Amino acid sequence: MATGEVRQSVTETATAIADMEIRGAAAIAEATATALREQAVQSEAADADRLRAELRAAARHLYDTRPTAVSLPNTLRYVLGRASGEDVDAVRESVVAAVAEFCDRLDRAQTDLGTIGASRLQDGDTVLMHCHSTDALACLEAALDQGKDIAAIVKETRPRRQGVLTAHHLDDLGVDVRFVVDSAAHRMLAEADHVLVGADTITATGTVINKIGTAGLAVSARERDVPVTVAAQTLKLDPETLSGGGVDIEHRADAEVLDAEARTDLDVDIVNPAFDETPPRYVDAIVTERGQFPPESIVTLMRDLYGSEPGRPWEE
Numbered sequence: 336m337a338t339g340e341v342r343q344s345v346t347e348t349a350t351a352i353a354d355m356e357i358r359g360a361a362a363i364a365e366a367t368a369t370a371l372r373e374q375a376v377q378s379e380a381a382d383a384d385r386l387r388a389e390l391r392a393a394a395r396h397l398y399d400t401r402p403t404a405v406s407l408p409n410t411l412r413y414v415l416g417r418a419s420g421e422d423v424d425a426v427r428e429s430v431v432a433a434v435a436e437f438c439d440r441l442d443r444a445q446t447d448l449g450t451i452g453a454s455r456l457q458d459g460d461t462v463l464m465h466c467h468s469t470d471a472l473a474c475l476e477a478a479l480d481q482g483k484d485i486a487a488i489v490k491e492t493r494p495r496r497q498g499v500l501t502a503h504h505l506d507d508l509g510v511d512v513r514f515v516v517d518s519a520a521h522r523m524l525a526e527a528d529h530v531l532v533g534a535d536t537i538t539a540t541g542t543v544i545n546k547i548g549t550a551g552l553a554v555s556a557r558e559r560d561v562p563v564t565v566a567a568q569t570l571k572l573d574p575e576t577l578s579g580g581g582v583d584i585e586h587r588a589d590a591e592v593l594d595a596e597a598r599t600d601l602d603v604d605i606v607n608p609a610f611d612e613t614p615p616r617y618v619d620a621i622v623t624e625r626g627q628f629p630p631e632s633i634v635t636l637m638r639d640l641y642g643s644e645p646g647r648p649w650e651e
C-alpha cells in the first residue's frame with residue numbers, strides 16, 4: 336500500500352521511537368499501541384479489509400524502528416490479533432477497545448510487578464541501578480511505599496546517560512542517590528545489597544537483553560556476591576526465541592560515542608551496540624507481574640502466554 340495511507344501520527348511515533356524521544360521498552364509499547372489506535376481512528380478506509388491492510392502497514396512502519404525491544408512486536412501482535420469485525424466500524428472499534436485494554440494491562444502489570452519486586456528489598460538496602468527502567472523503578476517505588484528506607488547507586492550509562500533520568504526520578508522520590516560513572520560499578524558493588532535492572536527482551540533460555548553494560552555489571556555482581564534482580568513485565572518475553580531464534584542487537588550512531596569534534600582526524604571504527612546479553616547464570620530472579628522466576632524457568636511462562644508459534648501478523 337502507499338505509504339501515504341499510514342497516518343502521520345504513526346510516522347511521527349515511529350520517528351520519535353527511532354530517535355529515542357520515546358524510549359524504554361514499556362514506553363515504546365504504549366506509544367506503539369496508541370499509534371495503531373490513531374491509525375484506526377483517522378483512517379478513511381472504505382471497508383474492513385482495507386483498514387486491516389492499513390493497520391498492518393502501520394505496524395510494519397513501527398516495527399522497523401528499533402530491533403531489540405520485543406515489547407514492540409508483542410504490542411503489534413496484541414493489537415493486530417484483535418482487529419476483528421465484518422465492517423470498517425467494527426474493526427475500528429475493536430482496535431480502540433484492544434488498545435485501551437492493552438494500556439490498562441501495561442499499567443497494572445507494572446504496579447503488580449513492583450509489589451513483587453519490592454518483596455526482595457529489605458529496609459536499609461542499597462540498590463545499584465543501570466540505565467532507566469520504569470519496571471525496575473516500580474519495584475523500588477513499591478518498597479518505599481511499604482515504608483522501607485532504600486538508598487541507590489545509579490550508573491551514568493554511557494553513551495546516552497539514561498542514568499541521569501533514573502537519578503532525577505529517585506531524587507524526586509526523596510531517595511538518597513549516589514551517581515557514578517560506569518567504570519566505578521565494580522568498586523561501588525562493595526556497597527550495594529542488590530543490582531536492580533530492567534530488560535528489553537528475555538529469551539526462552541532466560542538470557543536477559545538490556546542496555547549495554549548490564550552483562551558486565553551482572554558478572555561483577557556475582558564476583559561480589561550481590562544478587563541481580565531483573566524487573567520485566569511478561570511483555571518482554573520473546574516468543575520467537577522458543578524456536579531457537581536470536582535477538583538483533585541494535586547498533587547506534589558513532590556520534591553517540593564521540594561527537595564530531597572528537598572524531599576529527601581520528602581514523603578508527605567506532606562500535607556502538609545499544610544492548611548486551613546477560614546469561615541466565617548471572618541473574619538471580621526475573622520479576623514479572625505473574626511472580627518471580629529463576630531465569631531458567633521463564634520458558635514455561637513464555638509458552639503459556641504466547642504459545643509456541645507466535646506469528647507475525649504485520650507481515651501477512
Ligand code: RUB
Nearest residue numbers: 358359360361468469470533534546
Ligand atoms: C532502555 C533500557 C531499559 C529497558 C527497560 O534502553 O535498556 O532498561 O528498556 O525499560 P533505551 P522499562 O534507552 O535504549 O530504550 O522497564 O521502562 O520497560
